[in-house]
Amino acid sequence: xxxxxxxxxxxxxxxxxxxxxxxxxxxxxxxxxxxxxxxxxxxxxxxxxxxxxxxxxxxxxxxxxxxxxxxxxxxxxxxxxxxxxxxxxxxxxxxxxxxxxxxxxxxxxxxxxxxxxxxxxxxxxxxxxxxxxxxxxxxxxxxxxxxxxxxxxxxxxxxxxxxxxxxxxxxxxxxxxxxxxxxxxxxxxxxxxxxxxxxxxxxxxxxxxxxxxxxxxxxxxxxxxxxxxxxxxxxxxxxxxxxxxxxxxxxxxxxxxxxxxxxxxxxxxxxxxxxxxxxxxxxxxxxxxxxxxxxxxxxxxxxxxxxxxxxxxxxxxxxxxx
Amino acid sequence: xxxxxxxxxxxxxxxxxxxxxxxxxxxxxxxxxxxxxxxxxxxxxxxxxxxxxxxxxxxxxxxxxxxxxxxxxxxxxxxxxxxxxxxxxxxxxxxxxxxxxxxxxxxxxxxxxxxxxxxxxxxxxxxxxxxxxxxxxxxxxxxxxxxxxxxxxxxxxxxxxxxxxxxxxxxxxxxxxxxxxxxxxxxxxxxxxxxxxxxxxxxxxxxxxxxxxxxxxxxxxxxxxxxxxxxxxxxxxxxxxxxxxxxxxxxxxxxxxxxxxxxxxxxxxxxxxxxxxxxxxxxxxxxxxxxxxxxxxxxxxxxxxxxxxxxxxxxxxxxxxx
Numbered sequence: 001x002x003x004x005x006x007x008x009x010x011x012x013x014x015x016x017x018x019x020x021x022x023x024x025x026x027x028x029x030x031x032x033x034x035x036x037x038x039x040x041x042x043x044x045x046x047x048x049x050x051x052x053x054x055x056x057x058x059x060x061x062x063x064x065x066x067x068x069x070x071x072x073x074x075x076x077x078x079x080x081x082x083x084x085x086x087x088x089x090x091x092x093x094x095x096x097x098x099x100x101x102x103x104x105x106x107x108x109x110x111x112x113x114x115x116x117x118x119x120x121x122x123x124x125x126x127x128x129x130x131x132x133x134x135x136x137x138x139x140x141x142x143x144x145x146x147x148x149x150x151x152x153x154x155x156x157x158x159x160x161x162x163x164x165x166x167x168x169x170x171x172x173x174x175x176x177x178x179x180x181x182x183x184x185x186x187x188x189x190x191x192x193x194x195x196x197x198x199x200x201x202x203x204x205x206x207x208x209x210x211x212x213x214x215x216x217x218x219x220x221x222x223x224x225x226x227x228x229x230x231x232x233x234x235x236x237x238x239x240x241x242x243x244x245x246x247x248x249x250x251x252x253x254x255x256x257x258x259x260x261x262x263x264x265x266x267x268x269x270x271x272x273x274x275x276x277x278x279x280x281x282x283x284x285x286x287x288x289x290x291x292x293x294x295x296x297x298x299x300x301x302x303x304x305x306x307x308x309x310x311x312x313x314x315x316x317x318x319x320x321x322x
Numbered sequence: 323x324x325x326x327x328x329x330x331x332x333x334x335x336x337x338x339x340x341x342x343x344x345x346x347x348x349x350x351x352x353x354x355x356x357x358x359x360x361x362x363x364x365x366x367x368x369x370x371x372x373x374x375x376x377x378x379x380x381x382x383x384x385x386x387x388x389x390x391x392x393x394x395x396x397x398x399x400x401x402x403x404x405x406x407x408x409x410x411x412x413x414x415x416x417x418x419x420x421x422x423x424x425x426x427x428x429x430x431x432x433x434x435x436x437x438x439x440x441x442x443x444x445x446x447x448x449x450x451x452x453x454x455x456x457x458x459x460x461x462x463x464x465x466x467x468x469x470x471x472x473x474x475x476x477x478x479x480x481x482x483x484x485x486x487x488x489x490x491x492x493x494x495x496x497x498x499x500x501x502x503x504x505x506x507x508x509x510x511x512x513x514x515x516x517x518x519x520x521x522x523x524x525x526x527x528x529x530x531x532x533x534x535x536x537x538x539x540x541x542x543x544x545x546x547x548x549x550x551x552x553x554x555x556x557x558x559x560x561x562x563x564x565x566x567x568x569x570x571x572x573x574x575x576x577x578x579x580x581x582x583x584x585x586x587x588x589x590x591x592x593x594x595x596x597x598x599x600x601x602x603x604x605x606x607x608x609x610x611x612x613x614x615x616x617x618x619x620x621x622x623x624x625x626x627x628x629x630x631x632x633x634x635x636x637x638x639x640x641x642x643x644x
Contacts, residue, residue, distance in 0.1 A: 007361075012345075012361070013348060013358050013359060013360070013361060014348050014349075014352055014358055015344070015345035015346065015347070015348025015349035015351075015352065015358065016345070016349075017345070018340060018341070018342050018344075018345045019340070019341055019344065019345070019361070020340050022337070022340075022341065022363070023334075023337035023338070023339065023340045023341070024337065025337070026335060026336050026337025027336075027337035027338075029337075030336055030337065036335050036336055036337065037335060037364065037365055037367075037370060038335070038362070038363070038364060038370070039329075039334070039335060039341070039361070039362065039363035039364075040360070040361065040362055040363075041344070041360070041361035041362075042359065042360060043359055045359075048359060048360070275631075277634070284610055284611055284613075284614030284615070284619075284626075285607035285608070285609075285610030285611040285614065285626055285628070286607070286611065287607075288606055288607030288610070288628045289606055289607040289608065289611055291606075292606030292607065292628070292630065293606070297606075297630070298630060298631070301630045301631070302630055302631040302633065302634050303627065303628055303629045303630050303631060303634035303638065304606075304607055304626070304627070304628035304630070305625065305626070305627055305628075306607070306610045306614070306625055306626035306627075306628070307625045308614065308619070308620060308623045308624055308625050308626070309597075309620070309623070309624040309625060311624065312599070312624050312625035316625065
C-alpha cells in the first residue's frame with residue numbers, strides 16, 4: 001500500500017521545527033511492509049491543507065497527517081478536512097468527557113477552544129490520545145485510509161502504535177503486523193547470533209516471528225515482527241517469541257520497546273541503594289550525559305571523571321603510567 | 323515570493339534520514355523575506371520527481387530542490403528535470419575539468435558515472451560545489467526560479483549561501499538580502515542591549531542594517547541583515563555594521579557566522595599553549611562534550627569532573643561542605 005505523510009503547521013514549513021515525525025512514521029510504515037512515496041508539509045491555511053489532503057487521497061492508500069489538532073485558533077486540520085470531504089464536525093462525547101475530566105483534575109476551567117478538540121468529522125473514529133488532550137481521527141475516504149495525529153511527537157507516537165496500527169488491520173480487512181524490540185547489552189553481535197541460531201528456522205524465523213538485528217550503539221536490538229488476523233494474535237506471537245529469546249539470552253536482554261539502558265541502570269541502582277561514579281576518556285562525557293539525562297539521577301549518580309590526558313588518568317584513576 | 327522546497331531520495335522518504343535540509347532552507351528563505359509554503363519529499367523515481375517539479379513550478383516562484391546530483395545510478399534529479407522541462411543535458415566544461423582535477427589530485431581514475439555530474443540542463447547556470455564533486459544548477463522555468471542542490475548538508479549549505487543567494491538578486495532583478503551573525507558570550511542580554519542601544523536608530527537599524535537578537539545557549543547571537551542592489555554592496559554594509567558593533571562590545575564578540583565558541587576556546591588554548599580542565603555539576607557532562615567535540619582537542623583538554631553529589635564536590639573540587 002502506498003503511503004503519504006503530511007505535516008501541517010507553519011512551524012514546520014517555516015523551518016522552526018525539523019519534521020522528524022515524517023521520518024519516524026516512514027520507518028514504522030516500512031515495518032508494516034507499506035511503501036512510503038510522498039512527504040508533504042503545508043502551512044496552517046485552508047487552501048494549502050485542503051489541496052494537500054485531496055492530492056494525497058488521490059495518490060495514496062494510506063494518508064498519515066500530523067499537526068493542527070490542538071486547542072488554539074491555528075489548529076485547523078480536522079476542521080479543514082471536514083469541509084474538504086463534506087463530513088460535518090460532530091461532538092465525540094467520550095472525548096469531550098475525557099477533556100473535561102482532564103481540566104477538572106487540574107482544577108482549571110474548560111474553555112470553548114478546549115472543547116473544540118472533541119469535534120471529529122462525521123463517519124470518523126476517534127484515535128485516543130493517552131498523553132495529551134486532542135484525540136486523533138480515522139476514516140476511509142473512498143479507497144484511502146486517512147488518519148490524523150497530533151504534531152507533538154510523544155502524543156503522535158503513542159497514538160500511532162497503540163491505537164492506529166492495531167486497528168488498521170481490522171479496518172483494512174487484512175492482517176495486523178506488529179513489532180517488538182528486545183534491547184540487549186554485553187554480548188558481541190557474533191556471540192548473540194550464535195546463541196540465537198538454534199532457535200531460528202528458515203528465513204530467520206522463530207516460529208512465525210521474524211527476528212532481525214539492529215546495532216544501536218551502545219545496545220544491540222533484536223527486532224521481532226509478527227503477523228496475525230488481529231492485534232491480540234500478533235501480540236501473543238511476539239510475547240511467545242520474546243520469552244524464548246529471553247530464556248536463551250538471560251540477563252543480556254535488559255528491556256523491551258521504548259525502555260532505555262540508562263533507565264534500567266538507574267532503576268537497578270535505586271532498588272539496590274547503590275551509587276554510581278563513571279570514568280571515561282575518548283567518549284568525552286557521553287556516558288555522564290546519558291546517565292544524568294534521566295529524571296532523578298541525582299539519587300544515585302555521584303560523579304563523572306573525563307580523564308582525557310594521560311596525566312589525568314594516572315592521577316585520578318590510578319592508571320599505571322606508560 | 324512563494325517558495326517550495328523539494329527533497330528527492332529514497333533515504334528521506336523512507337525515513338532513514340531526517341529532512342533537516344528543508345528546515346535549514348526554510349529558515350534561510352525567511353531571512354530573505356520569502357514565504358515558504360510547501361515542503362515535498364519524493365523517492366528516486368522519474369514519475370514522482372517529474373510530477374513534484376511540475377507541481378512546484380506551477381505554484382511557487384522559487385523552487386529549491388535537494389538531492390540526487392551525485393555520481394550513482396539513483397542520482398537522477400537533473401536528468402529527470404531536464405526531460406520534464408525539455409532541456410537536453412549538456413556538458414559544463416569547467417565542472418568537468420574541476421571533477422577531473424579532483425580525481426587526478428587523489429590519484430584515482432575518473433569513471434563515466436563521475437563525469438555525468440558535469441551534465442547540466444540547457445539554459446541553466448552552474449552553482450559551483452566547493453565541498454564535493456557534484457555542481458548544482460539554476461534556471462528560470464517560466465516565472466519560477468528553479469535551483470538544484472546536493473543532498474549532503476554541508477555541500478548544499480555552502481552552495482546556497484555562497485552562490486545561490488548572492489546571484490539570486492541579479493537573476494530576480496531585485497535586491498540582494500544577506501545576513502551575518504555575530505556570536506557574543508559573557509554579557510547578559512540586558513547589558514548587551516544597553517551597550518548597543520546608542521548605535522541603533524529607528525526599527526533597530528544600524529545605518530541600513532537590521533540588528534536582531536537570538537539566544538542560542540550558551541551564546542547570544544546578533545543577527546545582522548542588509549539589502550543592496552548586489553551581493554558586494556550588501557556585504558559591505560554588513561562589514562561596516564559588524565565593525566561598529568565589535569567596537570562597542572569588544573571582546574564579548576568572539577566570532578562570526580559558522581564559528582563555534584568551543585572552536586575559539588580551543589584555538590586560543592593552542593595559541594597560548596595552555597591546558598583546560600573543567601568541573602561541572604547539573605550540566606552533567608555537557609561542557610566536556612562540547613570541548614571534546616573539536617578535532618584535536620586532546621592537544622589542550624586534560625580532564626573533566628562531573629561532580630554531581632555534594633561529597634564529590636567537596637572531595638574533588640575542594641568546595642566547602644555545607
